[in-house]
Amino acid sequence: MLSLYELKPQFQAALRPLAQKCAAHGITANQITWVAMALSVLVGGFLTLFSKTAWLFWLLPLTFLVRMVLNALDGMLAREFMQESALGGYLNEAGDVVSDAALYLPLAFVLSGFQMGVFIWLAALTEIFGLLGKIHGFNGRRYDGPMGKSDRALFISVLAIWYALAGSLNGWASLLVWLAILAMGFTCWQRLNNGLRAWAKP
Secondary structure, three states, X not given: OOOHHHHHHHHXXXXXXXXXXXXXXXXOHHHHHHHHHHHHHHHHHHHHHOOOOHHHHHHHHHHHHHHHHXXXXXXXXXXXXXXXXXXXXXXXXXXXXXXXXXXXHHHHHOOOHHHHHHHHHHHHHHHXXXXXXXXXXXXXXXXXXXXXXXXXXXXXXXXXXXXXXXXXXXXXXXXXXXXXXXXXXXXHHHHHHHHXXXXXXX
């Protein structure tokens, strides 16, 4: 199933010179992970407090873009500059779940709180199913779509821009969120099914 994750190699190639500069200046992967998580929590908290000020939601797509860059950098620093560690693994996985939840939360005060609660819960579940591919499947973490981390970031960014421009979100936006929730459920199934298939191969 297609996902924006398929574009990751090209994105990393564009950022490799920046990763080399970070390594040369002693910047570590874990430091970048902390910065990405702190930025997400701060922006998410700020927009939650000011959720009725629609134009502020331009911050969401900008934050997702910055976070995407930071996530790519910490991964390259860890793998290509010998900075992998157990702490880094925990920070990377937990940081993604915390950051996602923080950045999705403001829309719970624009759309239905229950609906966005389900969205946040399923987003975390998709990451758990991805990680379980590494733990139990012995074939590496699963990144199957159609609603991986990058896809969700794009979806939430579109909703944020819609809200910033229109000043409100209507029933069509709510319908799109329910469709995204269904897509996340399918993503969980894809990651489970493909992980088990890979494990079963001789």
